Amino acid sequence: xxxxxxxxxxxxxxxxxxxxxxxxxxxxxxxxxxxxxxxxxxxxxxxxxxxxxxxxxxxxxxxxxxxxxxxxxxxxxxxxxxxxxxxxxxxxxxxxxxxxxxxxxxxxxxxx
Numbered sequence: 001x002x003x004x005x006x007x008x009x010x011x012x013x014x015x016x017x018x019x020x021x022x023x024x025x026x027x028x029x030x031x032x033x034x035x036x037x038x039x040x041x042x043x044x045x046x047x048x049x050x051x052x053x054x055x056x057x058x059x060x061x062x063x064x065x066x067x068x069x070x071x072x073x074x075x076x077x078x079x080x081x082x083x084x085x086x087x088x089x090x091x092x093x094x095x096x097x098x099x100x101x102x103x104x105x106x107x108x109x110x111x112x
Contacts (some may be wrong), residue, residue, distance in 0.1 A: 004081040005062045005069070011084045011095055015065050018047040022095065023057070024082055025050065025070040043073055045084055045095045 005024070007015070015022055026041045050057055050068050057068040073082060083098040 005060065005067055006081065006083045007063050007065055008083065008085045008098075010086045012063055012065060014086055014093060014095060015047065015084075020064065021048055021066045021068070022046065022084065023048065023050045023068040023070075024073055024084075024097070025057075025068075026072050043080075043082060043097045045097050047095065 023046050025044060025046075027044045028039045029042050029044070031038045031040050050070075054068055057070055058074065060067050060069060069082075073080070085096055085098045086093050087096045
């Protein structure tokens with residue numbers, strides 16, 4: 001498996017504080033910033049092992065972090081680069097996938 005997972009230092013610190021394991025997969029989510037309620041399959045990251053079991057996942061180690069990667073993110077001739085960063089809000093810090101193709105989706109029916 002070829003993987004292009006990059007974990008930024010702030011994200012690595014957060015991951016290590018949560019057990020040193022993350023899961024990268026595709027989930028159906030609302031398209032961010034869209035004026036209509038449209039859903040797209042986008043890459044997401046969560047702390048810990050996959051909720052649905054890890055049989056379908058491939059495991060890699062990146063910067064001492066155990067990463068479960070769903071095969072839908074590594075298929076094709078040119079798998080996309082998955083950069084893991086931290087989103088900080090007033091009350092919380094959470095992991096996020098930065099720059100993945102799904103994060104820039106447009107619904108096609110509005111000017112978002």
